[in-house]
Amino acid sequence: MKESITFDVDHVKLNPGIYFAKKQSMNETDTITIDIRMRKPYQDTPLTESEAHTLEHCLATAVRDYIGDNHDIRPIYIGPMGCMTGFYLVIQLNGKVFDSETGKNDEGSKCDESSKYGKDSKCGKSSQAGEDSKYGRLSKDGKVLHVVTDILTNSVIGINNMQEVPAKNKLMCGNYNTLGDMQMVRALAGEINALVKECQSKGAFDIYKLMK
Numbered sequence: 001m002k003e004s005i006t007f008d009v010d011h012v013k014l015n016p017g018i019y020f021a022k023k024q025s026m027n028e029t030d031t032i033t034i035d036i037r038m039r040k041p042y043q044d045t046p047l048t049e050s051e052a053h054t055l056e057h058c059l060a061t062a063v064r065d066y067i068g069d070n071h072d073i074r075p076i077y078i079g080p081m082g083c084m085t086g087f088y089l090v091i092q093l094n095g096k097v098f099d100s101e102t103g104k105n106d107e108g109s110k111c112d113e114s115s116k117y118g119k120d121s122k123c124g125k126s127s128q129a130g131e132d133s134k135y136g137r138l139s140k141d142g143k144v145l146h147v148v149t150d151i152l153t154n155s156v157i158g159i160n161n162m163q164e165v166p167a168k169n170k171l172m173c174g175n176y177n178t179l180g181d182m183q184m185v186r187a188l189a190g191e192i193n194a195l196v197k198e199c200q201s202k203g204a205f206d207i208y209k210l211m212k
């Protein structure tokens with residue numbers, strides 16, 4: 001997976017959803033980029049500066065709080081896209097746990113029940129026959145789907161439990177005057193939650209439509 005992603009994605013056909021954008025492997029780890037596409041480009045209103053900034057503070061905090069000291073998962077980046085139609089979640093995974101290229105995690109395989117992330121939700125299942133792109137293949141990795149939806153579901157819960165926007169002060173933020181309130185961010189967290197639920201019910205990540 002050396003290719004740069006998203007510039008070959010047809011953004012006009014891009015719908016809100018949870019996309020597996022990229023996987024990069026090095027040594028014993030995989031770094032995956034998840035595209036949390038909240039708004040349909042050129043149709044929906046993009047996130048405002050205040051919405052993106054506030055969600056960034058809260059989501060980045062909630063994801064890091066939830067992952068905690070799990071040694072198999074490390075948060076790398078959680079933040080808005082420049083086009084303001086969504087967020088990227090970049091996480092590093094222990095390759096031994098997320099051996100997604102070996103086919104071990106295809107339909108019929110078992111989730112790792114011993115993992116914190118293997119308890120409550122079902123494994124994703126392979127679906128959507130006919131999708132043969134790298135994105136299609138990545139979208140069917142049940143274990144990663146399971147980990148990502150688990151992190152996002154629990155991060156939304158974390159945001160809903162927050163009393164105030166973290167680091168909303170001059171010392172901890174470079175432009176804290178643009179931060180909104182918890183009401184704003186809970187609405188955005190609700191949007192993410194709806195996308196996650198949809199993804200879980202489909203049993204797969206959404207799949208990019210590429211430019212011909």
Ligand SMILES: [Zn+2]
Nearest residue numbers: 173174175176
């Ligand atoms: Zn800030």
